[in-house]
Amino acid sequence: MHDLKYIRENAADFDAALARRGVEPVAATILALDEENRSLATRLQEGQARRNEASKAIGKAKGQGDEETAQALMAEVSELKASLPELEDQARAAAEKLQNLVAALPNLPSAEAPDGADEEDNVEIKRWGTPRDFDFTPREHSDIGPALGLDFETAARMSGARFAFLRGQMARLQRAIGQYMLDKQTTENGYTECAPPLLVREEAVFGTGQLPKFAEDLFQTTDGRWLIPTSETSLANSVREQILDGAHLPQRITALTPCFRSEAGSAGRDTKGYIRQHQFEKVEMVTVAQPDQDEAEFQHMLASAESILEALELPYRNLMLCAGDLGATVRKTIDLEVWLPGQGAYREISSVSTCGEYQARRMNARYRPEGETKGTQFVHTLNGSGLAVGRTLVAVLENYQQEDGSVTIPEALKPYMGGMEKLEVATI
Incomplete structure (x- = not known):
């Protein structure tokens, strides 16, 4: 707004x-x-x-x-x-x-966002890590996964396309990734864990900017509620229609939740594999801040997302999105793209964004500066993935794959896998 x-x-x-x-x-x-x-x-x-x-x-x-x-x-x-x-x-x-x-109008882009019309005009600003040098031809996760428990056929029979059924060691790996991310964001990066609703009312989806323009990308229930496309919707709306104490800002919150998207705007894209699903899990980070805290919190959130990729030793790069490629609600975004050797390409795994007061105006979320008794101002909201669990699973499968079809478990995840060293090819 x-x-x-x-x-x-x-x-x-x-x-x-x-x-x-x-x-x-x-x-x-x-x-x-x-x-x-x-x-x-x-x-x-x-x-x-x-x-x-x-x-x-x-x-x-x-x-x-x-x-x-x-x-x-x-x-x-x-x-x-x-x-x-x-x-x-x-x-x-x-x-x-x-x-x-x-x-219906989008947010005004930050002066930091470069000029440009679409993703072709985004600007790479950083790379971390060196892609692994394989002594065999690396395969895509959709070729590796089925023998390890990533079952697309069973899911398709019950739910249709863009769903997956994870079994055994694969299901455990996904759980391990999500729990590891959540623990790292809460114990090291200063975010408070939340368990928010997955169904929200229309005014909540309006508040974070998915409505009215992007209704076709969401799922709605028969009683008028909406399935969250990301827990940003629930987390940001936790401060709607409130006047917060400026002394208690910034407020950093996070959640690991299922997310639901119709993917109406991505017909024909990533129809194969686990990259783009109707149902997926994600660790989301949301920060509610005073305007003068915005940039510091943006950098903190970016570092929090990067810390996961670096701990998992997954090569990545950062892109500053151009004005024409920004999401409707945001002023500035840096995308983190992880290296996928099976595809031979970097693919998005997180977006870290600041919305300024755009969402706060829609939610009527304000704060009272410390020491003042009357005047209030709109808060600033920031959001980012810390990270998308399914896409991290894909990155682990492709980067840690072995020639015999097994997948080595990254060191950071071994405590969450009961000491398991690798995913083994087996009859699931």
Whole structure:
């Protein structure tokens, strides 16, 4: 959501910022609707005040025996009572039209986000680790996995495409990865573990920006609730409609949850394997901060995501997303892409983003600066994956694969695997 006061005072800058995201100029339309909305609200307020004033004057006129004035006032009140409901409807419709237009607009990109139209214009800013030099041709996880317990056929029979059924040692490896990530984020990186709802109301999905524009990418239940596409939705909304104590910020929270996405916008992409699923697990990090804490918390969150990949010794690179490739709710994003030798490519495994006050305005989440008693400001929200569990599983399978089809367990995960050294090819 955007600040109308800012748009009134910076219309040209507002349009210029949105143009970097490929959005046509819209400030003039917003300002015209805003003027109409304020005019109707003023007329309504004046009409209501005059109705109340005239109603009181009727009694006074009657008390003075001025029947002519009393009758004229009664006629005026009657006319106002008849006309005000229509004016109320017009004011309500104008406010809703303005709200819907502003709510559908994406966030303004940070000046740090490079110019560009799509992922081809993203800028690599860092690489870590050296891809392993195999003495055999590495295979993709979808070729390695089935013999180790990554079963796509069984899942397809019960659920259709983009689902998987994990068995035995494979299921344990996925559990180990998730638990390891959660433990690292909570014991080393300062995040508080949460166990949030997986079903949320419409206003929660609106608050984090998935609605109204991206409804087709979500799953909705018959009672109007929505399955979370990421626990960012639940975690960020934990502060909705609250005024927080600035002394208690930043607030860092994390959760390991299932996530659900229809993947409507990715038809034909990654239909094979475990990269893009309708149901998957992810450790999400969310930070609620004061504006002057935003950049420090962004860097902390980025380092927290990187720490998982480095501990697992998985080579990765960082990309600064260009303005045209940013998610709708964010101002700045750095993607972490892990090296997958089977594909011979880096693939996204985490995005770390700051939303500024965009989500806070939609959720009405504020804070009171320390030492102040009256004024409040909108918080800033940040989010990032720490990491996507399924994609980390894919990265482990491909980077630690052996020629005989087995997969060595990374040292960091062995305590979570009961000391198991490798996944062995076996009849599952």
